[in-house]
Amino acid sequence: MNVEVADFLKEHEAELLENWVDAMKKGGDDRSLSVISDEFFQDISKEFIEVAVSNIIDSESGFNQKVERFTEKVVRIGWELAFLMDGLSTLKGLILGLMRKEKDYSSEETVELITEIDRWVAPMTKQIVESYSNNWEKIVSLQKVALQELSAPLIPVFEKISVMPLVGTIDTERARLIMENLLSGVVKHRSEVVLIDITGVPVVDTMVAHHIIQAADAVRLVGSRCMLVGIRPEIAQTIVNLGIHLNQITTTSTLQKGIEKALEFTNRKIVALKEGSD
Structure with missing residues (x-):
């Protein structure tokens, strides 16, 4: 220069x-x-x-x-x-x-x-x-x-019971990741019951429901039971309007109710301790 x-x-x-x-x-x-x-x-x-x-x-x-x-x-x-x-x-x-x-x-x-x-x-x-x-x-x-690694973890909450909390929208790529984490987690944690929590999923359309049904079917194939929890009233109405059938999947409105039912499936339940007991 x-x-x-x-x-x-x-x-x-x-x-x-x-x-x-x-x-x-x-x-x-x-x-x-x-x-x-x-x-x-x-x-x-x-x-x-x-x-x-x-x-x-x-x-x-x-x-x-x-x-x-x-x-x-x-x-x-x-x-x-x-x-x-x-x-x-x-x-x-x-x-x-x-x-x-x-x-x-x-x-x-x-x-x-x-x-x-x-x-x-x-x-x-x-x-x-x-x-x-x-x-x-x-x-x-x-x-x-x-983000992908953190977006769909399978978390063991009790012996033989695991939860997968889903947050945000679910596209095809994320659905594939959910399926992989779900199946590998079921085997790793020896889960007999898996709860898929959709409380944080804003919209459940035909594609999302299809992915969830596929995940539930895959879980059954490896010998575990799949539950769908966190179904809000508006989500329930959408599923009905779309004509989506979840007959093969146990559903509950909240994660708490889902865990209670999962404990029943594994022959356990939550009991309150009597006052003064050790």
């Missing part, structure tokens, strides 16, 4: 950092600024300016590595790509303003200077966008896996 611009960036890095922080605090996105403390914002801003300057002094591979580390960090703290693009635009304006303040450029020289600054920022913009997208996809993928 232009030697004059390169020398200016290296010599005025500290001043650019100070001006950039002030400018972004005044005109930046409040959401991106609110997710971190002022001290951390100062640190991450310093790293941003250092990454920008490294586009001059580092090799291409070294610069790319710094951009990758920086964007991975800002994705994790919640900075949006638009905020980074605004930051680059602000940085270009600050460089141009400071350079024109130090030297009286003619109109032609100013146009050349703007072109040179744009030429310097262009590869940096491209690399940040690519790196941001890659890191974002990576984090979203990891979060999806984590």
Whole structure:
């Protein structure tokens, strides 16, 4: 790049950092600024300016590595790509303003200077966008896996009795995960009765009911009994209106009633202790 611009960036890095922080605090996105403390914002801003300057002094591979580390960090703290693009635009304006303040450029020289600054920022913009997208996809993928692992656990509550609480909507992919966790959990915990709790499922349509019936059938095939609990009045009405038959599945309105019935199936019951008994 232009030697004059390169020398200016290296010599005025500290001043650019100070001006950039002030400018972004005044005109930046409040959401991106609110997710971190002022001290951390100062640190991450310093790293941003250092990454920008490294586009001059580092090799291409070294610069790319710094951009990758920086964007991975800002994705994790919640900075949006638009905020980074605004930051680059602000940085270009600050460089141009400071350079024109130090030297009286003619109109032609100013146009050349703007072109040179744009030429310097262009590869940096491209690399940040690519790196941001890659890191974002990576984090979203990891979060999806984590949510799937937590979304349908089979929990043993008594000997031979387990509960699977379902929360949120159930699509085909999640239904597959529910089936896998259900069957592996039944074998692992040696469950004789499994309660599928749909208290947290907002809508039960034909597809959801079909998946539940399939799960119950699969549980029976491995030698256990399946119960459907947490059926609210509106859900019961929907099931009737849809003409869905749950004849082969024991149902209750609450988890408590379901556990009581599950204990009966395993020849047990909950009894109240007499006062004063040990």
